[in-house]
Amino acid sequence: MGKKNDREERGGTRRDFLKLAATGAAAVSMAAPQAAEALEFDLETFLQKHFRRMSDEELEALIQRLERKYEQKYGKEFNVKATGxxxxxxxxxxxxxxxxxxxxxxxxxxxxxxxxxxxxxxxxxxxxxxxxxxxxxxxxxxxxxxxxxxxxxxxxxxxxxxxxxxxxxxxxxxxxxxxxxxxxxxxxxxxxxxxxxxxxxxxxxxxxxxxxxxxxxxxxxxxxxxxxxxxxxxxxxxxxxxxxxxxxxxxxxxxxxxxxxxxxxxxxxxxxxxxxxxxxxxxxxxxxxxxxxxxxxxxxxxxxxxxx
Amino acid sequence: MTAKEQGEGSAGEYHPPSNQLGTWVVLGAAFLMVLSLFSVRMSQDPNSSRDYPSRTLPPGPPASLMAEPEMDEDYWPCSDCHEGEVTNFKVREMTEEHENRAEFSHGTNWCLDCHDAKDRDSLHLSNGELVSFDETWRLCTQCHSNKLADWRAGVHGKQTGHWRGKKEYWSCIACHDPHNITPAFKPIEGKPRPRCPDELTVDGNQWNKDMCRSISKGHATHEARDPEQGEKEDGHGQEE
Missing domain, CATH: 3.30.70.20 (Alpha-Beta Plaits)
Structure with a gap:
């Protein structure tokens, strides 16, 4: 089996990837947050700071965001912590x-x-x-x-x-x-x-x-x-x-x-x-x-x- | 350079304001770039630490003893049968009752070395002091004193709960059968093994027995693996 076929099996070529990236970027920059979620690209996670560089406020916001996200995904209550x-x-x-x-x-x-x-x-x-x-x-x-x-x-x-x-x-x-x-x-x-x-x-x-x-x-x-x-x-x-x-x-x-x-x-x-x-x-x-x-x-x- | 020379110099040369602005913009951009590089460097510094607020945990109550295992209702309380009877002190083989204790093998001990003949629902130490069935460890450690220090320190036996806070100690007879101490811990059924690396492939889930065996040297029992093994309840009574 050739290299190209291998790549296609694994989920697309470089061109497909670039196409997808371009659409994704466009969607995120223009569309509402709902559209971004639909693409499963989380801009907030992408821009998230390193754990040790986060301020207390940023950490609190992250905790609340994760609790919302997991409750939505798994349908039960979560207790997200950053205990020191x-x-x-x-x-x-x-x-x-x-x-x-x-x-x-x-x-x-x-x-x-x-x-x-x-x-x-x-x-x-x-x-x-x-x-x-x-x-x-x-x-x-x-x-x-x-x-x-x-x-x-x-x-x-x-x-x-x-x-x-x-x-x-x-x-x-x-x-x-x-x-x-x-x-x-x-x-x-x-x-x-x-x-x-x-x-x-x-x-x-x-x-x-x-x-x-x-x-x-x-x-x-x-x-x-x-x-x-x-x-x-x-x-x-x-x-x-x-x-x-x-x-x-x-x-x-x-x-x-x-x-x-x-x-x-x-x-x-x-x-x-x-x-x-x-x-x-x-x-x-x-x-x-x-x-x-x-x-x-x-x-x-x-x-x-x-x-x- | 005097003020006069400065004045002459600035009068002699003419710089258009737009050019000066451009220089400042370039300089400013360079300065910002250096700053941003510096901040990237900082963010990757493995020694930079989060400023954690000071935290303490309360020490919690003194360690408590886990409740002893449930008594066998067919035999407990002992006084139901033994109350008021004439005690037979003779060391003999049990044939009518307590046959399951017939294989009793705890040194040369006999029932009444631990169980009290007068107060049937109690145990006694070697000095005659009565001990309830909730404090069997006092009885065991009369002889096994070398284990007592370890157990007190929380190193022999099992502890659950908190490393700082409420801690529960499991008693001797939670793991050791006082009537039959060999083996010290009864063998139990193991939990499922990890899948072999070649079993992890999704396609058809075909795995090469030889490869698995070469990883786990000397074991040829892998084909006997039951896929439902993971759902089986373990018949081990000591888990919470």
Missing amino acids: PVDDVLFGYGLDVSRCIGCRRCVHACVEENNQSRDPEIHWIRVLEFEREAVVRGVNLEEGDAYFENPVQPAPGKMYLPIACMHCEESPCTNVCPTGATWEEPDGIVAIDYDWCIGCRYCIAACPYGARHFNWSEPTLSAEEINPDIHIIGNKPRTKGVVEKCHWCMQRVRDGRYPACLEACPVGARKFGNMLDPESEIRYVMENKRTFVLKSELGTKPKFFYFF
Whole structure:
């Protein structure tokens, strides 16, 4: 099949695109806002400032605009938030590898909480299965199997290692972003402004943990499935062509709640808290348990600690 | 340059006003361009941060204990059957009642090591102090004291609710069966696996088993995947 046919199959040639762009531009410049909506081109989103450059008034206007938009689209009430970090908080996460049974309840709780696309399927957490015997000789992440299926969990002779965003202090993904669309928040969460992501996927290439995922096509999410509790740089529904990843349930943790994956874990292997608070669970883990981080040799300084 | 020279100079040369205006327009435009470049640079600076207002969260009430799992109505309350009977202290095999406890394997313990013979609806510590069925952790940690510190710190076992705010601790017997501790946590059914990369194609949804297997080394069970697996209820009683 020739190159030209390929292009046509994928949705038109360059000429078609230019024609469409010209009509779109003309329509937006001349017609009423209703016409712009009909074209699914949102001028306000197009001109939207970067999250960190928005004034409080602009942010409030954005919240109201998004609430209107989602209520119209999904037919239920939404609570859109831009909650800021809590003072003197640096989040850290702990996971007890000796207790994880690989049941993947965290994976699916995450999908439901954070509005991931159901088809094509996106999972922010990947659970790797290892042979216990092989792990004794040393963990080779390439030997991990993310597609395991067993009648019951845990399978005998296996161990499990769930992997999601490590929220690195020296995050390579934020360093390579050409538009500054991803950055580390003051409370340690590596966040994404989905409206400023241009889909170049440099961050995916830079991340050594495979934590970032790309929306290759329009995500599908039904009105029943969508979680109406939304943070703008958190679980806001994504569009085609943007990168997404774990953000430690920003919409929950900035109100003091635990992340969804932690609450879903039946064995209590997941621990979350403020690393600056000496009374927190995560500090107890760091002070009393044997902890390790993945790929420490890369110097990314993850804030996700495995312990046993 | 004196004022006289200046006056002479300006008188000698003649600039049409339109030209002067043009120069200023060009200069002004250049200045604006530099400004706009500067602002673009600022907007891309990864170190520029949003000025978040100061926020605190209230510490919330002290941590509470999750309600213990529901008692088996066929057996609870114990006093229904055992009230007023003469206690048989002999360690023996159960044949008539509590047969499901016949495989009791918690060390060398016997029923009355934990259950109180006089107050049938209570438990007792080793020093004889009565303990209600809502505080079983006090009983367990008499021996498993090494787990107590971890549990108190919120690191052993499960906690739900808030990392700052109302926190609920799950008790020992929410996960461990006190009458049969092996295995410590009963195996449960796993949730569906992610689709293999080649399954993600929409066309015909045909996927190459070999490719999937090469990704997931050593697993040949993928053809047995039930598409309705995701809708199945998990029979795990510990979820909220």
